[in-house]
Amino acid sequence: MRRFAFRTGIRWKITLAIAAVGALVTIALSLVVHSAARVSMLGSAREVQLERVQFISRNAEAGRKPPMGAKLNDPELPAELRQKAQSGRRGTYIQERPHGVPEVWAAVPLGNGQVLSLHTPFRESADLLPDLDKALVVGGLAAVIGGSALGVLIGGQISRRLRKAAAAAQRVAHGDPDVRVRDAVGGVVRDETDDLARAVDAMADALQQRLEAEQRVTADIAHELRTPVTGLLTAAELLPPGRPTELVRDRAQALRALVEDVLEVARLDSASERAELQDVALGEFVSRRVKVLMPEATVRIVADEVVSTDPRRLERILGNLLANAARYGQPPIQVDVEGRVVRVRDHGPGFPEALLREGPSRFRTGSTDRAGVGHGLGLTIAEGQARVLGARLTFRNVAAPGVLDRSLTAGGTPVGAAAGAVAVLWLPEHAPTATGSFPVLKPPQG
Template identity: 40%
Template sequence: MLSAVTVALAFAVAADRSTMTEGIARLRSQALDQLSAATATYEFADTLLDNAEVVGATDHPAAIPDGVVTAAAHNAAATYFDGTHMWAANAISDSDVLVVDIPADSLVAQRADLHHSLLLLGLVTSAIAVLGGWAVATSLTARLRRAARWVETGADGGPREADLGRDGDEVGELVAQIDRLSTTLRDRVRSEQAFTADVAHELRTPLTALVSAVELLPREGPEAGLVRRQVARLRVLVDQLLELARADQDQRSPVIEPVDVVALVAEIAAQIPAIAPDELVAPDEARMVLAEPQRLERIIVNLLANAHRHGAQPVSLEVSGGCVTVRDSGRGFPEEMLTAGPRRLHALGRSAGSGLGLALAQTYARQMGATLSLGNESGGVAVLTLPAVDLSQN
């Protein structure tokens, strides 16, 4: 649009200048012709034409420009255009100058008409430029939105439209690059998920035998205790791998219903006392959220377990406005985790954890359409955002 307006403005300036130059030249020619006729008439008949006047070279009416009189007193003839009149003067004696003037009404009217036409042309050009720019922008953004849906559908593994309409232009190239990148990332994620499932299943059988063998160890002794703790840790890791593999393959739609978070946390504390929160803040009007009970339970279990295992006491759980917040008093989450999010089998910072607990919580949250965000505020903070239940409607 800016280029079109610039071109229109340049054209208007050029047209106005050309019109003025030609009009002034035409008026000057007419004024000189009338000056010649007036001079001849005055010299032979001592008579002045209607638009002619004899003035003194040093004393003349204020309406007559000084420049034309002064120039005529030293030259054969002179002209001067003041914007509304074309003046022509010729010295007829040492002290007198013959002056004629031609009104430039026709030129002024012609210029006004030109300005009006140029204004209309500019408005039309601007309107066309705006409409054209809008059409191009709409077409481009429509293609980009369609391309985004096309790439997103492919990234989710769904069926794509048969024809995206790629024409080999910049948009088509951008779509192709994004599609290749999303395909690579999707394949990498699937490979990682398959690896997780394979490792979990391959470790399951020898782990069962290892657990049975540990039961044969003596009850006393530091070595036996160390082996039992490490086997228990390995068992938790394998169980988490199996759970994560099942979660990745779970394509069923979540069954969302009102859930009493306080009652759910009480059940968790009764089943796993070691991860019970030291403080539970849940006002009556905020204790209900919309979620799938089983997935919400697994999320809270993993968040509490992570806070107890890698944070420091006290650990609190707060329910407010559809948000379930778990806080600990430890060092907080590593900066890389805050930036990139939880990553399975990827230990960060000083933690010796596998990252599977938070990865599981994030997977369950995404499957329910919820969000899980991590932060550091006097310790680690994990916030699960869910729709709240309006108790006033019950």
């Protein structure tokens, strides 16, 4: 079972983090301010109430009647405050109401043993605190919105720089040696993105140098082998007829073909090859070449079209695809031409899974059921020649009707048992220019 993964941009992650932190800080600050304001207001109300009851007590001791609100020996006086006053001390008390305004009590003892008390509702709790809470909520929302907007701006800048770096790195991965991620990122502000860009550029330079070194070694070895192999082939022609001579000639021919293929791969890797363009009728060209290369193959022209391409390279691609189908597949072998698309299909066991995932790889001939002959360079050369033409070469297997394999694809879905391999050559609508650049041809969906 695949785990569900929610993907979002770094811009929104930063914005969400800032908004969450702002909301938490606002809530905590609002609770602290609300509590501190209430305590301060209650403290002030206690002092005012105590001063009032003291003033009334002095008048009561002078024989004056207590004003309305002040009572002697009030039966509703809280017990805690009553005990404090009876012990000869003055004090205040906050009486909370479950669903109302708190009462502020103050009591003082009189000389005759009586207790004078006064209580009034704490109106500030119902009037000022709700307004304070509203102000805190509005301020908190403004802070969260402002922080989120700032997060969008900051995250957007980081996201743009990372997208530029990813696009440049992808161009480097596709073989553009002149692209530098640091130049693509740009900007005045320096941050970790620049460190990442420099590291990617350094890695790309190191890989490019290693690839160039390997290409030079491959080309040098092939060049050095060409002369002795030619001499060996010439010497084999001078041997007397017989089975040993045939074996020597056969191996010498195979060795020369291998050397020529390695040289061709080295030239294609160097990206120095350029197409010599001509206008050819694709259907007619494919029909004539298939009759020469593999007469037993069938050709079906669905739609013919005139294309601007290099006939020599196109023939090389077609020949390698047919040779691969004949060597590793099974008859019948069918070639279809539909507009600018050429399909070569066999009815064998299909391409190996590694080739379908990663593409052709030199000196890899596939799984054991497709191994035994060849050096694994045919499809590599075909793919390289297709790049020179500005074309795209894709590979897939045809599922046997009504048969399901037990294996799974990378996405976790079952794949059909192979009933043949199909190589598809997509020729571009516009031919490559003299500099080798061309628009990338995307195959249609389906």
